[in-house]
Amino acid sequence: MAAPQVRRADFLMALAYATDLATGHSRDFALRSCVLAMRFAEVAKLDQETCRNIYHQALLRFIGCNADTHLLAAAWGDEITLRRELHHIDMGNRPEFVEIFVRAIKRKYPGASPEELEEAVKRGLAEAPQVNIPILAGHCEVAQRIAERIGLPPEIRENLGQIYERWDGKGLPRGLSGNAVKFPVRVVTLAQDAIALNDHHGFAIMKEKIGKRAGGGYEPELVDLFLTNAEKLFAGMDGPVDREMILALEPVPHAMLDEDASEEAYLAIADMIDMRMPFTFGHSRAVAELADAAAKQMGLPASDIRDVRRAAYTHDIGELAVPVSTWMRPGRLTERETDAAQLHPYHGERALASLGGDGKSVAALVQRHHERLDGSGYYRNSRGTDLAPAARILAAAEAFQTAREARPYRPAMSDAAAAAKLRNAVRDGKLCADAVEAVLTCAGQPARRASAERLAGLTPREIEVLRLIAAGDTAKEAARKLEIAPKTADNHIQSLYSKIGVTTRAAAALYALERGLVQHGFSAA
Numbered sequence: 001m002a003a004p005q006v007r008r009a010d011f012l013m014a015l016a017y018a019t020d021l022a023t024g025h026s027r028d029f030a031l032r033s034c035v036l037a038m039r040f041a042e043v044a045k046l047d048q049e050t051c052r053n054i055y056h057q058a059l060l061r062f063i064g065c066n067a068d069t070h071l072l073a074a075a076w077g078d079e080i081t082l083r084r085e086l087h088h089i090d091m092g093n094r095p096e097f098v099e100i101f102v103r104a105i106k107r108k109y110p111g112a113s114p115e116e117l118e119e120a121v122k123r124g125l126a127e128a129p130q131v132n133i134p135i136l137a138g139h140c141e142v143a144q145r146i147a148e149r150i151g152l153p154p155e156i157r158e159n160l161g162q163i164y165e166r167w168d169g170k171g172l173p174r175g176l177s178g179n180a181v182k183f184p185v186r187v188v189t190l191a192q193d194a195i196a197l198n199d200h201h202g203f204a205i206m207k208e209k210i211g212k213r214a215g216g217g218y219e220p221e222l223v224d225l226f227l228t229n230a231e232k233l234f235a236g237m238d239g240p241v242d243r244e245m246i247l248a249l250e251p252v253p254h255a256m257l258d259e260d261a262s263e264e265a266y267l268a269i270a271d272m273i274d275m276r277m278p279f280t281f282g283h284s285r286a287v288a289e290l291a292d293a294a295a296k297q298m299g300l301p302a303s304d305i306r307d308v309r310r311a312a313y314t315h316d317i318g319e320l321a322v323p324v325s326t327w328m329r330p331g332r333l334t335e336r337e338t339d340a341a342q343l344h345p346y347h348g349e350r351a352l353a354s355l356g357g358d359g360k361s362v363a364a365l366v367q368r369h370h371e372r373l374d375g376s377g378y379y380r381n382s383r384g385t386d387l388a389p390a391a392r393i394l395a396a397a398e399a400f401q402t403a404r405e406a407r408p409y410r411p412a413m414s415d416a417a418a419a420a421k422l423r424n425a426v427r428d429g430k431l432c433a434d435a436v437e438a439v440l441t442c443a444g445q446p447a448r449r450a451s452a453e454r455l456a457g458l459t460p461r462e463i464e465v466l467r468l469i470a471a472g473d474t475a476k477e478a479a480r481k482l483e484i485a486p487k488t489a490d491n492h493i494q495s496l497y498s499k500i501g502v503t504t505r506a507a508a509a510l511y512a513l514e515r516g517l518v519q520h521g522f523s524a525a
């Protein structure tokens with residue numbers, strides 16, 4: 001079967017959603033800023049290559065923002081709230097800038113005495129350049145590296161190295177000014193600030209503030225053109241911005257990713273997620289290695305193995321909505337923090353929704369990676385029949401890997417202790433016994449039980465055929481979708497009927513449903 005190609009723009013949208021979560025923007029901020037920036041490019045009659053650079057800059061400007069986030073949180077506390085407040089000020093206005101950081105310090109030390117708070121403010125502001133500048137430089141370098149890994153050309157990568165620079169030279173970390181700041185950077189900075197200001201203050205005040213920043217944060221000529229066309233540029237911007245709209249804006253030719261390039265894009269997302277804290281670095285790669293090996297051991301189809309591996313790479317993308325300061329604090333989460341943390345599978349599914357096609361299966365697995373067989377998981381409290389074998393494997397792999405990693409509130413477990421914890425979860429009806437044993441075996445733990453024939457010894461191809469006929473396909477239709485001969489498909493059907501002890505399609509469909517092999521949200525093949 002020919003490997004499908006994927007629009008690279010789909011991955012850009014997934015990354016855009018992730019950065020919106022991490023920076024405190026509304027979840028479609030980057031998409032709306034892309035629409036606005038591309039409308040501006042049309043008004044300005046810019047050439048195709050400049051439009052391409054603007055398109056990518058708008059979607060990817062903050063993809064490096066997870067680098068060293070733990071240092072930002074250690075210095076200033078809740079980094080998402082800090083970033084959200086910074087969106088609404090002129091970063092070149094020192095009194096406004098200082099006020100935001102003083103507010104952050106006060107949030108960080110809510111119980112401090114006036115004297116202690118005064119000392120903390122003095123110390124924080126004195127150390128701010130030594131803290132902030134290296135972090136921002138890291139954001140730029142990481143953004144460039146991620147862009148290289150997803151196949152973007154040097155010019156776009158160079159733009160991503162200037163994300164915090166300004167027209168007047170008051171930006172960071174290099175203090176570039178004027179035309180030394182790349183033109184697409186200047187356009188996107190203006191567009192994104194306009195979106196943030198419009199969201200916060202409304203259209204009239206947004207225009208006023210943009211106008212006052214001419215010659216400061218923005219090139220005067222760009223401001224003039226923007227304000228002259230502001231009503232046209234913002235027309236309909238309060239409505240939804242969807243995947244098809246962003247795909248339609250991509251300048252031709254549309255960039256496509258083959259199977260290998262898609263795999264690298266998923267892996268780049270994994271590394272982008274995990275670099276936010278030292279103790280999560282490499283976490284998603286490790287979960288993916290375990291899940292991939294366990295899925296192979298359980299004899300799942302190649303498509304399932306691919307999907308569970310990619311879901312493992314991206315399973316924590318929704319955690320970017322939770323401040324790093326929350327994860328780094330010793331002690332239990334508050335009820336409010338727990339509620340926010342338990343929504344991260346939802347945000348993960350939404351972030352990956354733009355991928356379409358096979359990406360829907362990956363997104364569905366990400367949504368379910370904290371679900372449990374008895375309905376005690378989150379966020380949907382799904383039960384056994386809604387959890388396919390791949391979902392059960394991902395849940396077990398994530399639980400095992402997390403248990404043997406240290407966290408600020410607990411030490412790492414030994415492999416043996418982590419294995420015991422998972423087997424206790426099996427005993428309590430939470431995790432799938434076969435998935436747990438497959439994960440533990442692949443992790444080098446001694447087997448405690450023979451692997452049960454949960455799938456009745458079905459081959460990967462028979463599982464694919466079972467899914468299709470359970471979904472209502474005839475043998476001929478299944479053969480066409482799998483690109484095999486109808487007689488071969490019929491042979492698979494007779495073989496799987498014999499293995500699962502049925503003689504009709506209806507009984508086979510019920511078998512598949514009872515074992516989580518077919519349900520809404522997962523592709524059939």
